[in-house]
Amino acid sequence: MNAALQNFKPKPPPTRRRWLRFWLLMAPASLAAGGVLLAMGTGALAASVAASGEAFKVSGDRLSGSGFTALPGMNVDPKTGARHPVLVVTAQEAELANLCVSILVKTPLGPVTVRVHAGSEEPVAATGLVVDSDQLHGDINFTDVLARSEGGSSGGFLARTARVTVHHPRFTGWQGTAGSFRLNGLSMRVTPGAHECY
Template identity: 45%
Template sequence: MPNASEETPAVSQDAPEQHEGVRGTRWRRFALVAVPGFAAAAVLGGMTTQGLLAASFAVSGDSFKMSADSLVGEGFTQYGDVATSVDGTGRPVGLSTVDTAELANLCMSSLWDLPIGRATLVITAGEGTPVEGTNLVIDIEQLRGDAEFGEIEIGRDASTLDRAEGGQGPAGGFGLQADTITVSDMRMTTWAVTSGSLRLSGLGLAVKPGDHECF
């Protein structure tokens, strides 16, 4: 999160629900980065970014927040990685790649500590027409919401992931992938986002005094 003193929301551990007649698996308040294996710091420390558009830049010292009424994507992969800042600090993340995605009512926010006090950068888009993105790569610290996956595979070797272009990780790494992903009531904390293309309909950008984060 942008401010280290703020409390990180608890990650839900609810059990998965199987829905007869529905292709895919649904998790209530599913947190992608909570998949077993991501917590192993020794493994994460040895992983290197290999995604097609994975951030090759040093991340800032602050994460930022993203929310959306829904994210609907095709071609999804994820594996453990490290986001590194200029001072060399590494942070474990779930590096997620989505071939194509639409986000309804997107909000992105970053809380700043300025000499005159706190301020928040707020970017909004997709209230009427969804935001469209291709080859999205997201360094996820935490993701909460109601998620549904089509044809999901959990525990696959990260080097063999093939559902998203360029979404492969290191050999021996823990990976997951799915043909489709849908997340409703998305609440995400992330360190970096890159995209082959990003179409922001109804874009709004404002810097507001005080705390006006997306959630």
């Protein structure tokens, strides 16, 4: 009896076991994501952000850049085929101070938030930026604006500006790419629950 008691180890409660399995599954993905973000942060490779079936949120203190264009388009989820009307925004060069990017991931155990912060001291810098966005908020100043209707069977509208500055930008995106992306002061956190940038 004494030997049996000594060898007895109580099982963790079911909830604890589920979260343990969740973090064991998330750990390799988090390490891989951290490696990619580190390479992006040092400018070692081009950046691409896309959340299948889910939009990501971006916020900051100040966004400025040159060579901006905006054209209506359609983002198509490669897995489900779902179509989302978007504004395709491009920039030759862009800087964003105090960047926050968040993606809310649905899991069997509830939502999990992946958040990336950078540029709190030195702004994040990007070249060849392209973002499919369906919402944009902020105080915007344009320089040398050109706006015109675009031809084609579906029509369209093109806006182009030499320079743009957005104070307190808030936008959602379905996909984002950049030729280069330097994330100064990068940090990443994965936390249970909904803890998006805004």
